[in-house]
Amino acid sequence: MPEILPVTKDNWRALTKxxxxxxxxxFVATNTYSIAEAQFGDDVEGEGHWDMFPYGIYDGDTPVGFLMIAYNYNAPRFQGYILRLMVDEKxxxxxxxxxxxxxxLEKYRADDRVKMVAISYEPENEAARQLYASLGFVETGEIVDEEALAVLSL
Ligand SMILES: CC(C)(COP(=O)(O)OP(=O)(O)OC[C@H]1O[C@@H](n2cnc3c(N)ncnc32)[C@H](O)[C@@H]1OP(=O)(O)O)[C@@H](O)C(=O)NCCC(=O)NCCS
Structure with a gap:
């Protein structure tokens, strides 16, 4: 079984590789950029502050991918945002x-304060679109920063 582990002082260098x-x-920012961004989160007008949490995806001891998720319990539309997902080319x-x-999604579902989750992707990213659609994400038709927005009601 793969494992998802938080980014720490011990593993961040390997994840940037x-x-x-x-x-x-x-299709995706570098992991170095995402780990930097996660230190501060972001403030979005009309939504408030988003906290960001970066993780490594592991196959045993081998880092194989990176994930970054965000929370903002006060945001009116969606309280969870899957900000980054990448799996190394190998x-x-x-x-x-x-x-x-x-x-x-299991983590978000376990939190009653998260009612809706969002994700966005480049319109030509077919693999991402298929993966998210298979989990129930529905495109809203909006384009945010040149990416298609899709949401899932939990
Ligand atoms: C998108 C990405 C994260 C998928 O991860 P992955 O480990 O390769 O995908 P999985 O093996 O778990 O496959 C899951 C689903 O993704 C879709 N998928 C994966 N590769 C695909 C491809 N080449 N073409 C079409 N669909 C694909 C399928 O729906 C697949 O489900 P299935 O196996 O039941 O058909 C990975 O390809 C990646 O890192 N891509 C580059 C970065 C990126 O685009 N990130 C997403 C930004 S929004």
């Missing part, structure tokens, strides 16, 4: 992405 394929580079297509998504 994970890479997606060349043709996928514009480990794609083996179920790690789906495992990480299911782990995340």
């Amino acid at each position: 994970l890479k997606v394929r060349e043709d996928q580079r514009n 480990f794609q297509g083996k179920g790690f992405g789906k495992f990480a998504m299911n782990w995340t």
